Every structure is written in structure tokens, then in C-alpha cells.
Amino acid sequence: xxxDKVLIKVNGLEKHFEGTIKxxxxxxxxxxxxxxxxxxxxxxxxxxxxxxCLNLLERPTGxxxxxxxxxxxxxxxxxxxxxxxxxxxxxxxxxxxxxxxxKNMTLAPVKLLKKSQDEANQRAMELxxxxxLSDRANAYPNQLSGGQKQRIAIVRALAMDPEVMLFxxxxxxxxxEMVGEVLDVMKRLAANGMTxxxxxxxxxxxxxxxxxxxxxxxxxxxxxxxxxxxxxxxxSERLKSFLNKVL
Amino acid sequence: xxFWENFKAAFRLxxxxxNRWEFILKGLGNTIIITLSALVIGIAIGIVVAIVRSTxxxxxxxxxxxxxxxxxxxxxxxxxxxxxxIRGTPVVVQLLIMYFVILLFVRDGxxxxxxxxxINSGAYVAEIVRGGIMSIDKGQFEAGRSLGFSYVSTMxxxxxxxxxxxxxxxxxxxxxxxLKETSVAGYVGIVDxxxxxxxxxxxxxxxxxxxxxxxxxxxxxxxxxxxxxxxLEKKLRAGDKKSGGSxx
Numbered sequence: 462x463x464x465d466k467v468l469i470k471v472n473g474l475e476k477h478f479e480g481t482i483k484x485x486x487x488x489x490x491x492x493x494x495x496x497x498x499x500x501x502x503x504x505x506x507x508x509x510x511x512x513x514c515l516n517l518l519e520r521p522t523g524x525x526x527x528x529x530x531x532x533x534x535x536x537x538x539x540x541x542x543x544x545x546x547x548x549x550x551x552x553x554x555x556x557x558x559x560x561x562x563x564k565n566m567t568l569a570p571v572k573l574l575k576k577s578q579d580e581a582n583q584r585a586m587e588l589x590x591x592x593x594l595s596d597r598a599n600a601y602p603n604q605l606s607g608g609q610k611q612r613i614a615i616v617r618a619l620a621m622d623p624e625v626m627l628f629x630x631x632x633x634x635x636x637x638e639m640v641g642e643v644l645d646v647m648k649r650l651a652a653n654g655m656t657x658x659x660x661x662x663x664x665x666x667x668x669x670x671x672x673x674x675x676x677x678x679x680x681x682x683x684x685x686x687x688x689x690x691x692x693x694x695x696x697s698e699r700l701k702s703f704l705n706k707v708l
Numbered sequence: 709x710x711f712w713e714n715f716k717a718a719f720r721l722x723x724x725x726x727n728r729w730e731f732i733l734k735g736l737g738n739t740i741i742i743t744l745s746a747l748v749i750g751i752a753i754g755i756v757v758a759i760v761r762s763t764x765x766x767x768x769x770x771x772x773x774x775x776x777x778x779x780x781x782x783x784x785x786x787x788x789x790x791x792x793x794i795r796g797t798p799v800v801v802q803l804l805i806m807y808f809v810i811l812l813f814v815r816d817g818x819x820x821x822x823x824x825x826x827i828n829s830g831a832y833v834a835e836i837v838r839g840g841i842m843s844i845d846k847g848q849f850e851a852g853r854s855l856g857f858s859y860v861s862t863m864x865x866x867x868x869x870x871x872x873x874x875x876x877x878x879x880x881x882x883x884x885x886x887l888k889e890t891s892v893a894g895y896v897g898i899v900d901x902x903x904x905x906x907x908x909x910x911x912x913x914x915x916x917x918x919x920x921x922x923x924x925x926x927x928x929x930x931x932x933x934x935x936x937x938x939x940l941e942k943k944l945r946a947g948d949k950k951s952g953g954s955x956x
Binding site: 548 | 851869873
């Protein structure tokens with residue numbers, strides 16, 4: 462799936478909160494088109510901050526993020542245009558509670574991509590069909606289970622036809638029996654060639670679906686490689702002790 | 709004469725003779741016109757001020773230097789000045805200043821009152837709406853921005869509609885307070901409900917009957933609007949109730 466085209470290039474990324482805590486301390490990495498990159502690491506390692514810096518939900522205090530060759534950390538760049546092409550899925554779903562599922566999914570395509578409501582509805586129904594939730598189109602988010610909400614959140618992002626999907630611990634807020642249905646959707650997405658950056662604690666997913674695994678700690682990338690290299694032949698002590706704890 | 713006959717005589721004197729009930733009716737009409745116009749003006753001002761202030765607090769640090777940043781800073785300063793002045797002075801004084809100093813070219817007292825009470829109410833609505841905006845989960849905001857909505861569009865399409873529901877009870881209180889505050893409109897020669905009662909008192913030398921009547925009309929209005937708002941609230945909450953509590 463992986464192509465040679467670099468979709469996202471991160472150079473010396475730093476994020477300091479309130480001048481004291483260094484959440485990110487010089488992160489360099491490249492994400493290729495069609496690649497599934499899984500970011501793992503202990504809590505507080507900066508992996509979520511790293512992900513949120515990719516679409517500037519968190520504004521880095523140093524370094525740069527190049528998306529499609531454009532430095533989006535440049536304050537004169539219209540970040541909104543670039544965010545349309547970077548779908549994001551959150552730990553707590555963040556569906557709009559006052560709108561139906563269909564409205565959740567069509568709001569952005571209609572307002573931003575200037576699609577007609579009919580056109581957007583049609584696309585939304587196709588996507589809902591793919592995740593087996595077309596019968597819930599007119600339901601409200603609080604009528605759905607956590608797993609259903611997260612599947613909706615994924616297709617809501619997909620409705621914008623993004624070039625990359627960012628997942629911020631998408632299964633961490635779910636009951637265990639609902640994790641599988643969300644991971645299934647993500648696996649199919651990966652199989653269809655979507656570029657994905659996934660922050661997760663699901664080591665099984667990382668091993669099975671990831672093209673590359675990044676291990677972060679204390680705001681730095683400690684080790685990266687194929688799932689094979691990371692899980693079967695960890696080099697650094699920190700990764701070894703982390704894997705001992707989580708596997 | 710019995711109490712009942714006294715009462716009837718006073719009632720006739722205050723409201724029937726010379727068609728004095730017309731004062732009450734006219735006053736009631738003016739009170740409602742002033743209140744509703746002020747409400748519309750107040751909500752419009754309040755939303756704008758609330759958005760300027762919370763926008764300033766949220767994103768001023770990430771803005772590139774330039775015209776946008778300058779206008780936001782200037783806007784925030786003006787909004788703060790407005791809030792301080794309006795909330796720091798009595799509404800009667802504001803009304804007098806508007807009528808006798810600022811709006812000298814407008815001699816229609818009702819228009820002046822509607823503008824004054826609107827500007828006054830806007831300051832309180834602004835703080836209510838700002839509180840509402842801040843009460844919305846940050847994740848809603850991030851979801852909007854991550855889809856590519858600008859700050860303003862996220863506010864408009866995602867945050868403000870949810871805020872409306874959250875602030876409705878407080879807005880209703882503000883509306884009720886506003887309705888009662890307009891009772892000082894008589895200061896600039898408007899015959900509102902209160903002034904109407906006072907005119908009748910002056911002409912008939914009866915204090916009890918017209919003033920109690922005025923009080924009762926205010927009371928009925930307030931109760932009516934309270935019921936209306938709680939019905940609306942119930943309707944807005946319908947979306948939440950559909951969950952039935954069975955799924956999480």
C-alpha cells in the first residue's frame with residue numbers, strides 16, 4: 462500500500478505547555494501515502510500531543526509540519542483548508558449531540574465542500590452502509606452505544622474524503638466488547654489504502670495492521686520500525702520494559 | 709357602605725369612568741413593545757459580544773500578527789468597556805442620558821427606551837451566552853475545527869446552537885428582569901404599564917386599586933412567560949430523552 466510520496470513530514474517538533482512541561486521534545490518523522498503508522502508509548506509520553514500537532518489542534522512551539530509539502534505551522538497558511546483533508550477521530554467521539562447521525566455526517570460536506578444536501582446524504586448513506594449503521598441515520602448520538610458512536614465518528618471524518626486519518630486513542634473510552642467493532646472498521650480502512658496515524662494501546666492492532674510502529678517516551682521517538690522489529694526484537698531498554706508491562 | 713360596595717365604587721372610578729382602563733391597556737402595549745424590542749436588540753448584541761470575548765480568550769495567542777489580530781484586540785477592549793460601563797451604572801441613569809443627552813434627535817420615547825434597554829440587556833445576555841459557550845465540551849469545538857470549520861463557522865454551526873439550549877433558563881430570567889426593569893420608562897415621559905397606573909392614581913386619588921392592578925398585570929405576564937419558556941425547554945430537551953436510558 463505504501464507509496465514513496467511523503468504526505469506528512471515532521472521536523473524537530475516541540476511543544477511546551479506553560480513553558481515548563483515539555484510534551485514534545487524534537488520529533489522528526491515522515492508519513493508516506495497509504496501507510497498505517499501506529500504510535501505507542503506510556504501515558505504522558507507525548508503521543509497524543511504529537512498526533513494533535515499534525516492537524517494543529519495543538520499548536521507546536523517549535524519545529525514544523527509539512528502536509529502535502531506545505532508548512533502548515535506557518536501562521537499565514539489557512540489551516541482550515543488543510544484540516545478538511547485530515548480526518549480526525551477522538552477518544553470521546555465528539556459527535557454533535559443536537560444533530561442526527563445524518564446531520565453529523567453531512568454538515569461539513571454541505572457547508573465546506575458546497576455539496577448539495579442530497580449529494581451529501583447519499584454519500585453519508587453509502588458510508589453508513591459500509592459500517593453497518595444505515596438504519597441509524599436518523600437517530601441522535603445519545604441513542605447509540607459507544608462502539609456505534611465511534612464508528613459514526615469515523616465515517617463522519619470520511620465524509621470529507623480526507624487524505625489522511627488521525628486516530629487519537631479511538632478505543633480507549635469503549636467497553637471491552639465494543640473495541641472489536643471499531644478496530645474492524647479501521648482495519649478495513651487500512652486495507653483500502655487509507656493513510657492512517659493511530660495512537661493506541663491496542664498492541665494487537667499495531668502488530669496486525671501497522672506498516673510501521675513508533676514508540677514514544679518523554680516527548681521523543683525512542684524507536685521505530687516494522688511491527689516485527691518493535692514487538693519481536695526491541696532494542697532499547699525502555700521499549701522492552703514498556704512491552705513487558707503491556708503484553 | 710360595605711367593603712364590597714367600596715371596592716366596586718373604587719373599581720368603577722379607577723377603570724370604568726372616563727374609560728381609564730385605556731391607560732392600562734396602552735401602558736401594557738408599550739411595556740410589551742419596549743421589552744420585546746429590547747430583547748431582540750439585547751440578544752443580538754449579547755451574542756456578538758460573547759463571541760468576540762470568548763474568541764479573544766481562545767485564539768488570540770495563535771493568531772498571526774496583522775489586521776485580524778489588531779481588530780480582535782480592539783474589539784475585545786471595546787466589549788470590556790461596554791460591559792463595565794453598562795453593568796456599572798443604573799439603567800434609569802442610562803435612560804435619562806440617552807433621552808436627554810445622546811439621542812436628542814430621536815423624540816419618540818419608546819424608540820429611545822427600546823434602544824436603551826436593549827443595550828443594557830445586551831451586557832447581561834453577553835455574560836450569559838459567554839458562560840454557555842464555555843460550558844460546551846471542548847471536544848465539540850475540536851471536532852468542528854478538525855473537520856475544517858473556521859473558528860467562526862464552528863461557533864455558528866456547532867457551538868451556538870448547543871449554547872442556546874444551555875442558556876435558555878438564564879435568558880428567560882433576563883427577559884423577566886427586563887420586563888420589570890422597563891417600569892422606569894415613565895422617567896422619559898412614556899406611558900408604560902407602571903406610568904399608566906400612576907396616572908390613574910393621580911387623577912382619582914385612589915392608590916390601592918390602580919397600583920395593585922398594575923402589579924397583578926406584571927405578575928400574570930411573568931407567570932405566562934415562565935410557562936412558555938419551560939414548555940420550550942421541554943421541547944428542546946426532547947432530543948436528550950430519546951435515549952431512554954437503555955444504551956450508553
